[in-house]
Each structure stands twice: as structure tokens, then as C-alpha cells.
Amino acid sequence: MTRESSSAGRARPCQGRGRGFESRLSLQRPPDVAFFFAYWPIHPDCTPDEYRSDNSDLNFSKSMNRFQNQVAVVTGGARGIGEGIGKRLAEEGATVILVDLLQKELEDTTNRLVRQGLKIESAVVDITDETEVKECLSGIADRHGRLDVLVNAAGVAGPNAIRSDAYHYEDFRKVVDINLCGSFLVAKYAIPHMLKNKYGRILLIASIGGKEGNPGMIGYAASKSGVMGLVKGMGKEYAQTGITINGLAPAVIATPMNLDTEPETMKYMVDKIPMGRLGTIEETAAISSWIVSPEASFNTGFIFDLSGGRATS
Secondary structure (H helix, E strand, C coil), X not given: CCCCCCCCCCCCECCCCCCCCCCCCCCCCCHHHHHHHHCCCCCCCCCHHHCCCCCCCCCCCCCCCCCCCCEEEEECCCCXXXXXXXXXXXXXXXXXXXXXXXXXXHHHHXXXXXXXXXXXXXXXXXXXXXXXHHHHHHHHHHHHCCCCEEEECCCCCCCCCCCHHHCCHHHHHHHHHHHHHHHHXXXXXXXXXXXXXXXXXXXXXXXXXXXXXCCCCHHHHHHHHHHHHXXXXXXXXCCCCCEEEEEEEEXXXXXXXXXXXXXXXXXXXXXXXXXXXXXXXXXXXXXXHHHCCCCCCCCCCCEEEECCCCCCC
């Protein structure tokens, strides 16, 4: 059975073996991508554990009770976009369960946010394992009596700067398994709990790369295109149930995942952004929190953009 954290915020592993990519990401700045930090919207001496926007005036207003009494699950919640969205929802009143496969990082993130007074729990889950996903979401809904919000921010970039004829099929399958099949599983098993209350908000994180295609990242582009199709189809299926299902297609965001991106691939992506910089986790959390709020009641099956001007249609 899936076990979530205690009130102290300790992450506990679910039973079963994870099959997803194990992150080999170094949290130190790679010496061969120094140029990358010209686009990085944080102080150049910050590590990924210290992400903050370099714009001190960027203070998003928060409707502090927008998610009062709601229960939200955020996958990929150990770091990056998932952590940022989870924190934002908790700041606005939600009880948030962060889900990730990275146990140590998940424990650290959960404990840090609990110390800030936020209502945070956690669960170590492999989102490509159907049994783990089903048991985790059922356990959360049973314990809290409801499930209002699901955000799937778990994902991997996979190999990059590799043409399709050199892209290993095993790598392709792994990326699709996590990014697309994982999105399907978490949405599939969240929906029945939302149907009980005739209310729910689901947000699946896609990518501008899935909309336009990024060369050298065929696994990532294909998987994120699939997520968009999933959103459009599921959104229509449940449009009259009180559940909205939407996607978000960011351009490249300043997250730990992108520190492993090859310089030529990163330059290609940033050069396409008219604003000339990466997006921030805070900006991603801000739009995401609106999409999954009660205010966003007439949007479903839609892919929102967050691209610094790259996407205009």
C-alpha cells in the first residue's frame, strides 16, 4: 500500500520498484555550460536549491483562501515546477500532497515547507506503476475525504542533441512511459474521486516542445505532444461533470532538469523566446494556480502557453 508522510512531513516509500529514470543530475553548475547562466533568471551564484527570481519587484498577489479546505496532489513535487506549484497551492490554503520518486529530495522539500507552516504531506510513488498510482490516490482520497486538484509536473527530458536515427528506442520508451503514460495514469485514477464530489481540477504539464517540436529531443517532443492530445480528449469527455482538465505548455523554465541540457539545444530553445530569457518557477506556479482554481470554471481541454512570446497561436 502507498504510505504518505506523517504530520511531521516525512516522506515514506510506497511498496514496489520504481521503473522511471533515476536522476543523475548534479546540483552544481556544470563548467561547460557557463553561457547557460546568461539566460538564467536568478543570481549566477545560486544553486538549484536557491531558486529565486532576480526581479525583486516580482511579488505575485495571492488570494490566500482560494484553496481553503481543498486537497491537492502535485506529482514531481520534490523540486522544480512541481515544488513551486505545490508551495503556491499550500500558501493559498490547500492541503498538498507532494508525490515524487526522488525520496531524499522529497523528504527535504516536504520538511522545509512544513517548517514554513504549510500543510504538506508526501508520498514516494513511481507514476509509471499503475498499482502504486491507484493505491496512492485512493489512500489520499480516503484519508482526507476528497480530492480536488491534481497537477502532474513529473517528467524527464531524456536524451537531447541527438538526431532521431541515433536515438535509442529504450530511451524513447522510458521518456514516453514517464511523461505520457504517467500523465494518463494519474489523471485516470484521480477522476473517480473527483466525480464523487462533482468537482475537480486537473492540470497536466506539457511543453512548447510538444507543440512546435524541438530537434534533438524527439522522445520529449513526442511525449509532450501526446500529453496535449490527452488533455484535449479527456477535457471533452468530462466537460459536463464539474471537472476541468487542462494543460500548460511552458517554454524552457529555470529548473534543475534543464541543467543537463546540452548547450546547443539550450541556445536553440532560448533563441526562440522573444523575451530572451528562461521562465521562472514562480511564474509557472502563478498561472498554474489560477488554472486549477475555482475561478477557472469555463476552461477545459485547453493548452495554456507560458512561453515569453514564443507561442502566439
